[in-house]
Amino acid sequence: MKYAFYPGCVSRGACPELYPASVKVAETLGIEIEEVTDVGCTGAGVLSRDLSDPINARTLAKVEAMGLSSLMTICSTCQGVFTQANHRFKNEPEYRQKINDEYLAEEGLEYKGTVEVKHLLWVLMEDYGVENLKPYIKRKLTGLKVAPFYGCYIRRPTSIIAPKGLSGRKTYLEDLLDVLGAESVDSSGKSKCCGFPILTVNEENSMRMVSDHTGDAKTKGADCMVTPCPLCHLNLDANQPTAEKRAGTQIGMPIIHLPQLLGLAFGFDEKEMELQRHIVSTEAVSRQLEVSIRS
Amino acid sequence: METTFKVYRFDPENGSKPDFATYQVDLPDSATVMDGLRQIRDEQDPSLAFRASCERGSCGDCALRINKKGRLGCSLKIAKTVKNGVVTVEPIRNIPVLKDLVYDLEGFLWKKIKSVQPWITPREPEPEGEYVVAEEQLAEVRKAMSCVMCGLCDEGCAVIKIDKDFVGPAALTKAYRAVFDPRDGQHDERLTLVSEPGGVWDCTHCFEANGHCPLGLEPTDRLFEVRDEAIRQGIRSGTRNPKVQRHYDSFLNSVKRSGWLDEGRLAIESEGLTNVAGLAKLLPTVIRAIPKGKAPLPYFHHKRPGAEAIRRIIDKAQRSEV
Numbered sequence: 001m002k003y004a005f006y007p008g009c010v011s012r013g014a015c016p017e018l019y020p021a022s023v024k025v026a027e028t029l030g031i032e033i034e035e036v037t038d039v040g041c042t043g044a045g046v047l048s049r050d051l052s053d054p055i056n057a058r059t060l061a062k063v064e065a066m067g068l069s070s071l072m073t074i075c076s077t078c079q080g081v082f083t084q085a086n087h088r089f090k091n092e093p094e095y096r097q098k099i100n101d102e103y104l105a106e107e108g109l110e111y112k113g114t115v116e117v118k119h120l121l122w123v124l125m126e127d128y129g130v131e132n133l134k135p136y137i138k139r140k141l142t143g144l145k146v147a148p149f150y151g152c153y154i155r156r157p158t159s160i161i162a163p164k165g166l167s168g169r170k171t172y173l174e175d176l177l178d179v180l181g182a183e184s185v186d187s188s189g190k191s192k193c194c195g196f197p198i199l200t201v202n203e204e205n206s207m208r209m210v211s212d213h214t215g216d217a218k219t220k221g222a223d224c225m226v227t228p229c230p231l232c233h234l235n236l237d238a239n240q241p242t243a244e245k246r247a248g249t250q251i252g253m254p255i256i257h258l259p260q261l262l263g264l265a266f267g268f269d270e271k272e273m274e275l276q277r278h279i280v281s282t283e284a285v286s287r288q289l290e291v292s293i294r295s
Numbered sequence: 296m297e298t299t300f301k302v303y304r305f306d307p308e309n310g311s312k313p314d315f316a317t318y319q320v321d322l323p324d325s326a327t328v329m330d331g332l333r334q335i336r337d338e339q340d341p342s343l344a345f346r347a348s349c350e351r352g353s354c355g356d357c358a359l360r361i362n363k364k365g366r367l368g369c370s371l372k373i374a375k376t377v378k379n380g381v382v383t384v385e386p387i388r389n390i391p392v393l394k395d396l397v398y399d400l401e402g403f404l405w406k407k408i409k410s411v412q413p414w415i416t417p418r419e420p421e422p423e424g425e426y427v428v429a430e431e432q433l434a435e436v437r438k439a440m441s442c443v444m445c446g447l448c449d450e451g452c453a454v455i456k457i458d459k460d461f462v463g464p465a466a467l468t469k470a471y472r473a474v475f476d477p478r479d480g481q482h483d484e485r486l487t488l489v490s491e492p493g494g495v496w497d498c499t500h501c502f503e504a505n506g507h508c509p510l511g512l513e514p515t516d517r518l519f520e521v522r523d524e525a526i527r528q529g530i531r532s533g534t535r536n537p538k539v540q541r542h543y544d545s546f547l548n549s550v551k552r553s554g555w556l557d558e559g560r561l562a563i564e565s566e567g568l569t570n571v572a573g574l575a576k577l578l579p580t581v582i583r584a585i586p587k588g589k590a591p592l593p594y595f596h597h598k599r600p601g602a603e604a605i606r607r608i609i610d611k612a613q614r615s616e617v
């Protein structure tokens with residue numbers, strides 16, 4: 001199956017390590033992807049839906065025009081905004097029609113409502129099959145203690161993101177870690193908000209969320225946290241030093257992008273996964289991986 | 296059905312620490328958790344304090360934490376919640392407890408609900424006789440009309456957990472009800488009011504609240520609608536929350552210019568170009584990021600193909616907003 005690929009802007013902006021890691025993982029697994037380039041930001045839940053719905057309908061129409069029916073994302077936020085907008089387009093044909101007529105027709109585009117938007121995590125668990133990953137695992141992550149951190153938008157609103165029949169989505173990260181040989185650590189922030197959306201408006205609250213989540217993962221004994229969302233990564237990694245200072249504690253919790261963790265298991269080294277770009281040192285992860293290989 | 300109730304007990308007057316007491320109750324399968332509490336009080340321990348009024352899920356008085364989830368005690372059957380024969384009952388979280396299961400809603404809920412002025416101020420000129428409102432006009436309002444002010448959405452809110460001053464989803468659901476009421480004459484003022492610091496813009500959009508409302512009112516969606524309405528009004532937040540306006544405008548202009556978000560510029564513009572202290576605060580983060588190749592510098596942000604089409608969409612959408 002071939003996917004249209006929507007990398008989102010953070011994977012090229014503030015988290016430039018995410019884009020190549022994702023592409024390497026897809027290549028390794030033989031997942032065929034074709035990037036949609038001439039489309040806009042999803043609005044990230046910041047822009048009013050009056051503006052972002054037409055922009056997202058345009059992106060989905062472009063995917064249809066490519067002759068594809070699935071769009072792969074690598075960001076929980078992109079995923080959530082798309083899923084919610086797509087839910088409206090699919091369930092409210094009149095609304096979709098209105099957007100088609102008012103915004104897309106002049107470019108000769110029309111969104112028919114046929115596209116499924118899937119985060120890489122969902123692609124692996126629902127389409128590719130977690131069992132089929134096994135042959136590619138070159139180094140088991142045995143002994144590595146990983147706290148999953150989903151990001152709000154890939155969990156909620158439940159009625160749309162993980163409806164009946166797809167409620168397994170709530171444990172995909174744990175299920176995946178299990179196959180990679182890593183140990184999941186259940187920390188209190190797992191399904192909570194990272195605080196990124198309020199970083200500018202209320203930095204104090206945002207930083208409190210960062211120190212609470214990373215601090216709890218540390219207390220529970222995690223070597224690192226893994227996230228499918230680059231915005232969570234930004235707040236938890238790049239802002240962790242600020243959060244530490246505010247909370248008056250030392251945390252030093254490495255935050256790994258999901259595709260990086262997959263890449264490490266598939267035999268890429270830390271350099272190839274660009275772990276050196278992270279703000280919080282990932283050395284503890286490397287050390288644990290060394291131990292795993294030797295034993 | 297025989298059930299063990301583990302009930303939170305606390306009496307500030309006898310100076311003891313909060314603790315759980317265990318009781319056995321025997322009730323028919325159809326009994327609710329509230330029936331259980333009443334049996335305990337009537338037959339075993341008359342000192343147990345709890346609140347309830349309507350007993351049919353419409354007053355919100357009996358909001359409790361039952362088996363670690365916020366629920367209405369009168370609307371939850373024991374059979375539905377019991378785990379290994381046990382039902383644990385506690386007050387809701389993040390709130391001062393007065394005695395046992397009775398807590399103080401004043402600061403947690405009432406003050407906040409009052410702060411959004413949830414009463415309708417008639418639109419001028421007042422009609423002679425009653426307002427006639429078409430059913431379609433009321434459809435939006437109905438989404439929030441049945442709110443029972445139980446506060447359970449606030450109990451589950453990710454921000455209230457760490458910041459008791461955040462106005463919270465319950466009050467914002469009330470604000471929604473008034474903002475979209477066609478009879479109301481304070482529409483714009485309301486949007487200004489909820490845009491103050493600690494208001495709608497302090498919400499992280501985490502959608503937690505939706506999972507906590509026993510009536511399925513989806514408080515986060517209501518709040519999103521209030522927010523989108525505020526954006527249509529041009530975020531009249533006044534001068535006390537200028538960052539909101541700057542952040543939104545910067546985000547919007549970046550997407551308008553290039554089709555994408557320009558993260559470097561967003562951080563700088565949100566602080567305000569003349570806000571030296573705010574900009575200085577960003578410096579350590581930028582300095583840490585540059586050697587890692589992580590600081591997206593605004594002047595390297597390129598226009599994407601498709602940017603012209605995106606700009607046209609935004610222009611058009613903004614025109615239809617006003």
Ligand code: SF4
Pocket residue numbers: 007008009010011040041042043044045075077078081231556
């Ligand atoms: S949702 Fe986030 S990552 Fe996705 S395109 Fe928009 S800003 Fe970029």
Ligand code: SF4
Pocket residue numbers: 451452453454455463464497498499500501502503504505514515518
């Ligand atoms: S969406 Fe906003 S109001 Fe609702 S729980 Fe999250 S932070 Fe609180």
Ligand code: SF4
Pocket residue numbers: 355441442443444445446447448449464465468507508509510511512514
């Ligand atoms: S919105 Fe729902 S949870 Fe919140 S106060 Fe109203 S009824 Fe209770």
Ligand code: FES
Pocket residue numbers: 346347348349350351352353354355356357358367368369370
């Ligand atoms: S007693 Fe009124 S809602 Fe439970």
